[in-house]
Amino acid sequence: MSAPQSAIMNIMLRTAAKAARSLVRDFNEVENLQVSTKGPGDFVSAADKRAEEIIFSELKKARPDYSFLMEESGIVEGKNTEYRWLIDPLDGTTNFLHGLPHWAISIALEHKGEVIAGLIHDPVKDEIFHAEKGNGAFMRRRRLRVSGRQDLMLATIATGAPRRSAESRAQFMKEYSAIIAVSPGLRRFGAAALDLAYVAAGRYEGFWERNLKPWDVAAGLIIVKEAGGFISDLDNPSHNPVETGNVLAANDRLFEPMSKILKAA
Ligand code: IPD
Ligand code: CA
Ligand code: CA
Numbered sequence: 001m002s003a004p005q006s007a008i009m010n011i012m013l014r015t016a017a018k019a020a021r022s023l024v025r026d027f028n029e030v031e032n033l034q035v036s037t038k039g040p041g042d043f044v045s046a047a048d049k050r051a052e053e054i055i056f057s058e059l060k061k062a063r064p065d066y067s068f069l070m071e072e073s074g075i076v077e078g079k080n081t082e083y084r085w086l087i088d089p090l091d092g093t094t095n096f097l098h099g100l101p102h103w104a105i106s107i108a109l110e111h112k113g114e115v116i117a118g119l120i121h122d123p124v125k126d127e128i129f130h131a132e133k134g135n136g137a138f139m140r141r142r143r144l145r146v147s148g149r150q151d152l153m154l155a156t157i158a159t160g161a162p163r164r165s166a167e168s169r170a171q172f173m174k175e176y177s178a179i180i181a182v183s184p185g186l187r188r189f190g191a192a193a194l195d196l197a198y199v200a201a202g203r204y205e206g207f208w209e210r211n212l213k214p215w216d217v218a219a220g221l222i223i224v225k226e227a228g229g230f231i232s233d234l235d236n237p238s239h240n241p242v243e244t245g246n247v248l249a250a251n252d253r254l255f256e257p258m259s260k261i262l263k264a265a
Contacts, residue, residue: 020123051089088215092191108218118219131226146229146251147202155205178265196220200227206250230255
């Protein structure tokens with residue numbers, strides 16, 4: 001089955017491709033800057049902002065009335081507040097900064113607070129994951145499905161570690177210990193949007209992380225759901241993980257077991 005290319009998805013694909021060209025050019029420069037004592041920090045934040053400006057201006061041109069929530073520029077309210085773009089121009093900044101080829105652009109569209117379309121573009125690996133509500137998830141034209149593995153011992157599970165408070169690090173260590181005790185194949189790759197895309201693609205069986213932002217989660221949420229996976233808030237299934245930032249995503253078989261282990265940690 002091939003991907004239904006709606007007008008909105010075409011806009012998202014085109015926009016991400018344009019921002020990707022700019023980011024790839026900048027990524028090729030980053031390597032040269034590693035040797036300087038200052039490092040590539042300022043250069044990367046400029047690259048990040050440049051990519052966001054491209055995304056903002058392309059989406060604004062295509063849908064002038066829609067609202068925005070962007071990592072760098074924050075909220076830009078449009079005439080139409082029912083539709084809102086959620087944008088992370090560069091997810092995996094630390095990887096990008098270190099010349100590690102694992103980062104992505106993440107764009108989602110919400111309607112009345114519900115994510116209806118999502119796209120995650122990894123230009124280095126030339127992989128694009130996307131989904132629209134009710135239409136399935138795709139990697140370009142190939143249908144995505146979560147994995148069928150049921151055995152946590154054989155699973156690969158991804159996570160991300162908090163940088164902030166000692167308290168959140170302590171909580172993370174408890175959860176990490178609880179999961180690794182039953183599932184030794186843990187991964188920590190540093191780009192939450194790609195972690196979610198990989199759950200959808202059946203590469204990981206599960207992913208959990210706390211303290212994420214709406215732009216880290218929104219696109220991945222619909223891609224996981226449309227690939228047949230489960231995704232929810234880590235603590236309370238009636239909360240929206242896009243808002244709380246505390247996320248558990250997994251294939252349909254391992255979602256409950258993972259949820260139990262994490263809650264008991
Ligand atoms: C970060 C990445 C990372 C996650 C952090 C995010 P950024 O986003 O997704 O994997 O652990 O919590 O903030 O800063 O690279 O866009
Ligand atoms: Ca991010
Ligand atoms: Ca970012």
